[in-house]
Amino acid sequence: MMRTRGPAAARRALTALAVTGAALTAPAVAAPPAARAASGPKAPGEFVALRSADPTILHDIRYTTAHNFVGEPIDGYRRPVCILTRPTAQALRKAQRTLLRKGYSLKVYDCYRPQRAVDHFVRWAEDLSDERMKKEFYPHVDKSRLFADGYIAEKSGHSRGSTVDLTIVPLPARKTRPYVPGEPLVPCHAPRSERFPDDSVDMGTGFDCFDTLSHTDDPRIQGAQRTNRRLLKETLARFGFVNLPEEWWHFTHKPELFPDTYFDFPVSRRSLTRS
Template identity: 80%
Template sequence: MQEMRYTTAHNFVGAPVDGYRQPVCILTRPAANALHEAQRKLLRRGYSLKVYDCYRPQRAVDHFVRWAKDLDDEEMKAEFYPHVAKSRLFADGYIAEKSGHSRGSTVDLTLVRLPAKATRRYVPGERLVPCYAPKDERFPDNSVDMGTGYDCFDTLSHTDDPRIQGIQRANRHLLKGVLGELGFVNLPEEWWHFTYKPEPFPDTFFDFPVARRSVAGH
């Protein structure tokens, strides 16, 4: 299951991101094989994985950097970074000039309880709700409750933030536990962010577009 956010306007930039031509998840073969095995394990427990982002071309990262430097563009602030001044996004580590996603073995994802409900489309200009609001108030996502939405620039997104308890904490630990057994390492600051180790291309930042033809025949 996938909801490739950067091909849409429902992300912190508020527009489709450079380099995302089709909503496809591209990963290195070892990462893809491990993710497939994680999906098999979760399906037996009544869950599915849902990916938000996989390989990210360098041109997309460059788009993020340009956006972060434009302090007048705060169109999506109310949902994705309500408590963070845009001028702090670099210093606080939310935006950087390089991303592990560009090496091809990092994935952003969540859990969906089956049977899955449909997720409605985001309508540009609609009223935005903070990404840390209660789940029934946030933008509707068919995932389980992780305590925040995806790409929430807030310390509540830290995987083990002590304010996240109960079913929200259990859901985060289920995702982390299953993926961890298969070689994925979680980024502690983002409950949704996992990198397969060892990475096949630890020092290479790719820039081919996200499209089926980019990997056709491989």
């Protein structure tokens, strides 16, 4: 079973995380008119930065970096900020409060995803010669099968603003090293001690692992790994989140505010400004 931290440790962790989050949410200096015009389309008023709803939730926005299945920063990810519809962010705040009492924190990998980022994924998937990240993210899947097997699609629920990819981190969170482009890769389903270091609990695979082992209830996942997946799924379910069975990290808050709209504003705090 998973070890539970006491309330005092959780309060200390909450205080430290809140201080860090407050520093990261300092108001930005207003951009001149030309810069604002170049920033692209704006988010509707129903979208917020997750840190404004809960500054204690950890962020590891992978698509602003080269540590993802493409191997480079993804189009539309201008800043490592998590943007979501307000009800989704508020529901995550409630889930976070539940986990903090047990000595854990949520950590988000991806939140709102612009359509231009999805288009980037599609272009990459169609280029069968680019397999630079295969060894880590899809070692057992032929790249020509990514569309047919459902790993890549032309539309994503993330673009509607109520879907989030996330995990659980034991507190106090450990500092992990950054990914170095070109470093040797290890399969995402390898034992946790061998995979790229992540401060999360062991979920049996890494994030964005294109493998059936990533299916939330895959019977090969047992012991502490299965317990960790259940903790994430059951905690989020209490607050209206529905898990995608093929990805232990993928959850959508229901009902969605924009069930039929796929947005394309950039992932940036400027997208949330109204001027």
